[in-house]
Amino acid sequence: MQSAKPFKIPESVLVVIHTPELQVLLIERADHPGYWQSVTGSRDGADEPLVVTARREVEEETGITAGTLTDWKLANVYDIYPQWRHRYAPGVTRNTEHVFGLLLPEAVVPRLSPREHLAWQWLPWAQAADRCFSPSNAEAVLQLPRFAAAEVAP
Template sequence: MKAFKIPESVLVVIHTPQLEVLLIERADQPGFWQSVTGSRDAPDEPLWQTALREVREETGIEATPAQLRDWAFANIYEIYPVWRHRYAPGVTHNTEHVFGLCLPKPCAVTLSPGEHTAWRWLPQLSAADLCFSPSNAEAVLLLPRFVG
């Protein structure tokens, strides 16, 4: 039996105190740049654990709970049709919980092969302009509210 994705995910904006933002390019959609994202593995997985797991899986960064900040808001958006087959029949929307992860300075990352093909650190406004997802761009633009 096929295991469907849970329509509840995290968006983790990885940044520095100077508002440099890490973006990664999707392997299945070249030109689609984004922050770290990912769905819960189980309905009872705490969202902060989902966030740290996804950061580790997608970038190789071993972050601690103390570095992670729950921004205490969520976006509900329509799942792009190209990805709906991953969810149970009839599921069309996802709830995305937003977190920030502050690192002292930009660092090299180890991408998950097959999931992402490139990474770059950008100034906040340039990163927001490059994000393909409107909710991701909005989160990057809100970054100054959560730093400091």
């Protein structure tokens, strides 16, 4: 007998993948076509370091294993969309999302998991912010010029 899938931990990462020229990688959700976003994902366990969560999610969702990962020390607390609340324990309605940047030396072709994402695109940062369905994702992308200035290319 297979056990039930454990509930998601309401603490996640958002990773803005970008180039030195502030091109941003967006991926389209398979479960909601037309919803474009940066890499996101929840911790696998309460003790998983957020930097490990960020690297794991980037690799799982894009196949990217390189780049300079920077914790932007930003956290967004938001209401979990009703259509996704069933993934969390009963009564959990809010998530804390920690924002990271991942600087790549140049735009690369990601390897998407078709179960999770349909398409990808690299866009200039302002256009990418406009394309994000999530307000917290759009705000993170709008912060990119400020944080990118402090990042060091790999």
